[in-house]
Amino acid sequence: MDWGYEGSTRRRTCMLMVTHACNLNCSYCYESYKKNAYMSLDLAKEIILREVQFVKESDQFDELEIDFMGGEPFMNFPLIKAIVEWLETGVIDVPWICFATTNGTLLTDEIKSWLREHKDNITLGASYDGTGQMQLTNRGTDKHNIDLAFFHELWPHQALHMTISKETLPTLAEGVLDIQTHGYNVEAALAEGIDWTINDALIYREQLNILKNAYLKNSALTPFNRLTRFINVYDLPATEKVQKKWCGTGKYMVTYDIDGKRYGCQMFTPIVLGKDKALLSDAVEWDSPESTADDYCKSCVLRNFCPTCPGFNYKYRGHLAVRDKSWCPMVLAEAITACEFQVELIATIDKLDEKDAQHGLAALQAYKALQHLDIMKSQSPYTI
């Protein structure tokens, strides 16, 4: 069973905000300060050369990933094209790869043909929100404006990224299965900055259950990420203060804005926070427990399962560590269903490998503890 890619910690990720412009206006977009502004090619090259030097001098990194970000990065396709072709001339001497996250709606025939030629050096991750109606509801764009088959042809292992909004939650299972039956993988996340309710959590549980049953019935479908995460409610760090850090913000990754200023990640840049609140990378102690540990959560058994993003915490609650408590019932619904799925799935595997066994055992232990919690009545922080 494939439990998901865990990433290489030897890879430095350098994000370039190549534009602050976007052609869409998604309902959940957290980039509140979009505008027509672009990074120059000379600045992008200068940053990459500096990052290459950093990787070469570092004991920690061997390779460089250059992520083109926006806004919608393809609003600045000339820069993407020029950088990839420049790198292909062999101008840098560390292993490199380029990546761009895109809404996929700006790929003309000319851009597609260029991507086909350079697909080994640049990978695209497309966002797509489910059925045609879900895409229209969240993103205001028709499903025909994105050529999913093209993405699948060039990067077959790359999952489509789906954002779940309050409006599309009731059709989550239909949306995920619609995409998966066409052969694409899906990774989904709940939208941030939403006031999730107990009722939403009950709907979420119902939708996850439909997906759980579909995956158990049809092994040809790859279970989506919300049901396969490792669930450990016992073996948590001894120090209550320490909570799992979820990403490489400020450590494995760095973001350069269109003017070359450095941030821990895109979430701290002016396009997200406005220029007065934007937080430069050097202004934050990324490793300190204060940056990652929420006092409210220190006794919660789901504290290492519950996703937390310092960037969203800072944008919506003004502190890097403070999580959104409207997520608690949603996280509980997800944890219980994921436990049930993993336990039932393990029972169907003939030959377990070590990772299967670890997942199965942790899920079984977690299930014994979590089944006593009630999505409607139990109050967070959840204890057992």
Ligand code: SF4
């Ligand atoms: S495509 Fe991305 S940047 Fe553009 S509006 Fe949607 S979420 Fe925001």
Ligand code: SF4
């Ligand atoms: S479920 Fe709620 S209390 Fe538990 S870790 Fe997440 S936000 Fe904190």
